Amino acid sequence: MTSPETPDPSGPSGPTGPTGPSGPTGPSGARGTSTAPAPDGSTGPPRAEETAAPAAPELPPRRLGWQKLTIVPGMLVLLLLATWLWFQQADLDTLSENALADGQVSQALWEHVQLTAISTFFVLIIAIPLGILLTRRAFRRATPVAMAFANMGQATPAIGLLALLVIWLGIGRRAALIGIIIYAVLPVLSNTIAGLRANDPTLLEAARGIGMSPLGVLNRVELPLAVPLILAGVRTALVINVGTATLAVFGGGGGLGVLITAGITNQRMPVLVLGSILTVALALLVDWLASLAEVLLRPRGLDL
Amino acid sequence: MNFWEYLGNRHQQLLTDAWQHASVVFQCMVVATLAGVLIAVATYRSEWGGNFATLTTSTILTVPSLAMIGLLIPVVGLGVAPTVIALTLYGLLPIVRNAIVGLRGVDPALVDAARGIGMSRTAQLLRVELPLAWPPILTGIRVSTQMLMGIAAIAAYASGPGLGNVIFRGLASLGSANALNQVLAGTVGIIILALLFDAGYVLIGRLTIPRGIRA
Numbered sequence: 001m002t003s004p005e006t007p008d009p010s011g012p013s014g015p016t017g018p019t020g021p022s023g024p025t026g027p028s029g030a031r032g033t034s035t036a037p038a039p040d041g042s043t044g045p046p047r048a049e050e051t052a053a054p055a056a057p058e059l060p061p062r063r064l065g066w067q068k069l070t071i072v073p074g075m076l077v078l079l080l081l082a083t084w085l086w087f088q089q090a091d092l093d094t095l096s097e098n099a100l101a102d103g104q105v106s107q108a109l110w111e112h113v114q115l116t117a118i119s120t121f122f123v124l125i126i127a128i129p130l131g132i133l134l135t136r137r138a139f140r141r142a143t144p145v146a147m148a149f150a151n152m153g154q155a156t157p158a159i160g161l162l163a164l165l166v167i168w169l170g171i172g173r174r175a176a177l178i179g180i181i182i183y184a185v186l187p188v189l190s191n192t193i194a195g196l197r198a199n200d201p202t203l204l205e206a207a208r209g210i211g212m213s214p215l216g217v218l219n220r221v222e223l224p225l226a227v228p229l230i231l232a233g234v235r236t237a238l239v240i241n242v243g244t245a246t247l248a249v250f251g252g253g254g255g256l257g258v259l260i261t262a263g264i265t266n267q268r269m270p271v272l273v274l275g276s277i278l279t280v281a282l283a284l285l286v287d288w289l290a291s292l293a294e295v296l297l298r299p300r301g302l303d304l
Numbered sequence: 305m306n307f308w309e310y311l312g313n314r315h316q317q318l319l320t321d322a323w324q325h326a327s328v329v330f331q332c333m334v335v336a337t338l339a340g341v342l343i344a345v346a347t348y349r350s351e352w353g354g355n356f357a358t359l360t361t362s363t364i365l366t367v368p369s370l371a372m373i374g375l376l377i378p379v380v381g382l383g384v385a386p387t388v389i390a391l392t393l394y395g396l397l398p399i400v401r402n403a404i405v406g407l408r409g410v411d412p413a414l415v416d417a418a419r420g421i422g423m424s425r426t427a428q429l430l431r432v433e434l435p436l437a438w439p440p441i442l443t444g445i446r447v448s449t450q451m452l453m454g455i456a457a458i459a460a461y462a463s464g465p466g467l468g469n470v471i472f473r474g475l476a477s478l479g480s481a482n483a484l485n486q487v488l489a490g491t492v493g494i495i496i497l498a499l500l501f502d503a504g505y506v507l508i509g510r511l512t513i514p515r516g517i518r519a
Contacts, residue, residue: 155498157454159468160491163475167484243368247458250475260374264462269378276374280367287366 068295072288076281083277087270096268104258109278111254115173115245116238116286119180123237127185128230131192132218143193150186158183158244166251176245176253184240188233195229196222224299231297235290242283256282310485318470322493325466329452329501332388336395337445343396344403345429354404361397369394369455373462387456387464394455395448402444406437435514442513446505453498457490467493 092100134143162179169175199222207221223230249257256279263272311318347353364372369390376386410433418432460468467490474486 152495155450155453155495155502157457157468157471157491157494159454159457160471160487160494163471163487164484164491166475167478167487171478239366243370246368246370250472257370260370261461263374264377264382272374273378276371279371280375283366283368283371284363 068291072284076285079277079281083274087274090270092270093268096266096270100259100271100274105274105278108254108256108258108275109282112242112245112256112279112282115177115180115248115253115255116241116282119177119184119241119245120234120237122177122181123184123188123241124234126181127188127233127237128192131189131196132223134189134193135196147190147193150190153182153186156183159247159250162244162247162251171252173248173253176248176251176255179251180241180244180248183244184237187240188237191233191236192226192230195226195233198229199225224301228294228298231290231294235287235294238286238290239283242279242286246279305481305485307485307488310482311489314489318467318489318493321465321467321470321490322497325453325456325468325494326497326501328384328387328465329391329449329456329497332391332452333395333445333449336392336448337399337441339392340396340399340444341403341434341441343400344407345434348404348407354408358397358401358404361400364393365397369458370461373459377462382463384465386462387459390459391452391455395452398444398447398451399441400444402440403437406440407433409440410436436517439509439513439517442505442509446502449501449505450498453494453501457494467497 133139134146158179161183162176165175165179165182169178203221203225204217207217212220245253245255246257246260248255249261256275259271259275260279263269263275305313343357344354347357372390372393373386376389380386380389414432414436415428418428423431456464456466457468457471460466460472470486470490470493474483474490477483477486
């Protein structure tokens with residue numbers, strides 16, 4: 001959770017240059033901020049003409065290689081197949097059977113998916129508008145305060161936050177959901193702020209110069225340019241939420257954590273392993289889907 | 305019993321837990337830093353190797369910590385072992401990624417100059433490249449530490465050491481007068497530890513980042 005939760009929070013914190021999401025190479029990071037507009041300007045329009053031409057063989061390169069499409073699902077299928085085969089021959093005692101009977105496994109899985117989806121939805125509708133608001137001129141002074149707050153929040157352990165909410169709101173799904181949401185809002189918020197701030201100011205100046213309204217600049221220049229970072233934020237939120245949702249069990253919120261904790265407290269390894277493997281598979285699947293979305297949804301003008 | 309009375313009564317126990325929490329995180333960070341920098345040094349020169357190291361560690365980070373601990377228990381049992389292994393694995397990613405990015409970002413002209421004045425490959429690495437890559441590595445260490453603080457709390461469920469035990473004791477006695485005190489003491493304790501570590505890293509940065517590249 002922070003669970004490891006935080007695959008990308010390291011991006012916005014500290015020296016963003018080297019750790020930024022702009023890729024593993026330092027030089028490209030530097031290029032991204034200063035000279036990126038030039039290549040975009042020169043290659044963008046010609047490509048557009050190419051696509052308009054009847055024969056456009058160069059359109060597909062979406063950087064979705066076959067490896068990206070096959071490796072993760074292949075590994076997941078193998079993992080689940082191996083687990084299934086292992087379960088075919090494992091002899092379960094009554095305790096394990098009771099813990100796994102009556103569709104409890106699929107129920108836990110479904111609850112976990114629901115917890116993740118609902119919490120991610122709320123994280124996004126809270127964090128992204130708030131990030132946009134905090135980078136507007138009127139509120140810009142509040143940004144450092146918000147960022148400092150976000151950094152503080154990252155030091156809070158997810159389980160402690162959840163436990164406090166359970167005591168405050170009572171045991172149940174609501175407390176778990178609120179905990180998951182609070183926990184993921186801060187990383188996504190700082191991602192959005194970092195993304196909007198990294199936009200080249202000369203582009204915004206140019207947009208204003210050709211007479212765009214502030215709303216026009218936001219909708220047609222700033223947000224499209226920040227889409228990659230916002231999508232990275234979505235991915236971060238999903239991965240964090242899948243992880244925090246395993247803790248929902250401690251607040252009575254269900255999810256795959258039920259199987260894991262049942263396995264640990266009853267010392268029934270098959271239950272524990274099944275819960276863990278399903279959680280791992282779900283987390284990797286969600287991360288993979290989000291990475292596909294990152295490639296498919298980013299504006300084509302930003303493809304290098 | 306209000307919160308301050310609780311702290312007064314239990315401060316011995318809480319201090320022991322806090323000490324164990326800090327110590328397990330610190331030890332795992334030392335191992336993760338050494339391993340992470342070594343992995344980065346071994347892979348940063350090849351495009352494929354560096355990307356593979358980053359991809360592998362980020363996949364590990366995607367795995368929820370409770371599930372990782374759950375997978376480790378059948379192999380190594382309950383207690384300190386799964387905690388230490390999980391913490392070290394999770395600590396790797398930010399360090400490996402930042403070290404690779406930092407090492408790749410070193411100006412090739414500087415490395416060339418170092419070779420030109422007759423430095424061996426090891427000397428180039430130790431005296432030129434690693435010092436220049438140190439600030440991003442230190443950032444990675446800070447990010448890792450903050451993350452491990454929270455994961456160590458969860459590891460208490462598998463009988464790991466630390467302040468997570470206080471939180472879980474509170475959760476187990478929901479409704480009792482002390483539940484809130486315990487959860488609050490554990491959570492605030494972890495936040496304080498995280499901030500103390502962070503302050504320590506700022507100090508380490510002041511002392512160890514070469515003057516020439518200080519921002």
